Amino acid sequence: MSTRKMSAALSHGPDSPFALETVEIEEPRADEILVRIVATGLCHTDLFTKSALPKKLGPCVFGHEGAGIVEAVGSSITHIFEGDHVLLSYRSCGACRQCRSGHRAYCERSHRLNSSGARTDGSAPITQNGTPIRSAFFGQSSFAQYAITTADNTVVVDPAVDLTVVAPLGCGFQTGGGAVLNTLRPEPDSTFVVFGAGSVGFAALLAARAVGVSTLVAVDPVPERRKLAEEFGAVVVDPGSDDVVAAVRDATDGGSTHSLDTTGIGAVVNQGVTSLRGRGTLVVVGLGVHDLTVNMADIMLNGKTIRGCVEGDSDIATFIPQLVDLYTAGQFPIDRLVTPYAFADINRAVTDQAAGKVIKPVLFW
Known part of the structure; x- marks a missing residue:
């Protein structure tokens, strides 16, 4: 499988700061999508998970409020295309009892799909010098310049929408x-x-x-x-x-x-x-x-x-567009909650959020 180099914010343990490092990401498989990340919200869940995982597990790439532009799609993807502007959210299987009844946020395979640190087959889409990196966080790991996603956690949005503002709709604002x-x-x-x-x-x-x-x-x-x-x-x-x-x-x-x-x-x-x-x-x-x-x-x-x-009891395919429509209509002014930070300033964003200086930091490349 061919790869491309990129920068990612790696966590090396619960007590260390994030570090921007060069890693490799695979090209998308048949059922996957490669997204060039424009912006990613910084969520408490990222920091909670970072603090809970022992250092012995090795470096991790978090980030689960990604927003970006589709760079490439796998051969079996039929409704998302190169160049689409997209928001990324949580994964769900679509086949379990909860998903079939319309409650995808309670998917019975949620942990395996969102929190295992790898794809469902155990492989990692991100490596560093050939060594697998714990990734695929919420099916994206978007604290990086690119993310591998799937159709079930990728939502196409109007390209006129500011991705830096709407990125947190993937989790925090959606919740x-x-x-x-x-x-x-x-x-x-x-x-x-x-x-x-x-x-x-x-x-x-x-x-x-x-x-x-x-x-x-x-x-x-x-x-x-x-x-x-x-x-x-x-x-x-x-x-x-x-x-x-x-x-x-x-x-x-x-x-x-x-x-x-x-x-x-x-x-x-x-x-x-x-x-x-x-x-x-x-x-x-x-x-x-x-x-x-x-x-x-x-x-x-x-x-x-x-x-x-x-996750707000939501089905992202319908609810995220609903929130985007409310925002563009001026009825959901989330732009007043967002403070943008360059990805190089991720640790300052973490500090400012913890101190209550900002409501929602959003990292951009």
């Missing part, structure tokens, strides 16, 4: 927007509260605003994020100084009908549950606490619901 539009589905007279106004939380807030939800609330400790949330029409709550439950109940006339937790922090999840109105729903999308103690009497007697949500 927040989908949690609202696909899972919670609030009505205009609903009340919506987001706990944690990072990129996922802001995407959710903008989605709720796009469908006309009358009352929006954002709970976040960072003053700059609260200020931006106010500009988007939300009531803001500072968890460092406010009684969160009381403040949410006051802002929502007795409790929220729909809430989203992006933090994965047990105490915050409990604030979300407690501040729900009767028959209200809290969706959780943050990975953090493994065990949670909740007031079952409050949940049962008040008919409250807690449910998880992966």
Whole structure:
């Protein structure tokens, strides 16, 4: 199999910074697509996985919010063509019970397709001096100048759309927007509260605003994020100084009908549950606490619901174009959430995101 050289941001372990190095990527197989990456969002999932994998596994290429231009397609690809502008997202098999029922985000082969560090046959599309590199992350590993993808995780978009802005629709913005539009589905007279106004939380807030939800609330400790949330029409709550439950109940006339937790922090999840109105729903999308103690009497007697949500419960083939349309119509202003960084500045982007200086870093070549 022939290869081409490229630069990629390699992770050499949980405690080391990313390093831009030269690697080789294979040309696409019959069922694969080669994409020249223009931009890639930096997602918490990239950093969480980086921190969780032991150094002994060797270098890895992460990145799963890629956006770029198709460079080459395999012989069995029929609806994606060289030159297409595309967004990359998660893989799904299309054949399991979850996929067949329209719930591709819960694909029964998800781990093998997205998190194994290789193709399904065990081979690596990226090597360095002949040595396989853990890659194929979310079927793309887009912290690189090129990515090998497949038809099931590649979505064609209008070439007029700025790929640097829409790249995070592959995961973060999709997760927040989908949690609202696909899972919670609030009505205009609903009340919506987001706990944690990072990129996922802001995407959710903008989605709720796009469908006309009358009352929006954002709970976040960072003053700059609260200020931006106010500009988007939300009531803001500072968890460092406010009684969160009381403040949410006051802002929502007795409790929220729909809430989203992006933090994965047990105490915050409990604030979300407690501040729900009767028959209200809290969706959780943050990975953090493994065990949670909740007031079952409050949940049962008040008919409250807690449910998880992966990738916004979305089918990327239809939902990503829906979000792109909302953005181009001016109803989903995600451009105000994005800060671009050259790929050479990836470690500064990581630092700035951790410090709360930016909402969504997007790396570009």
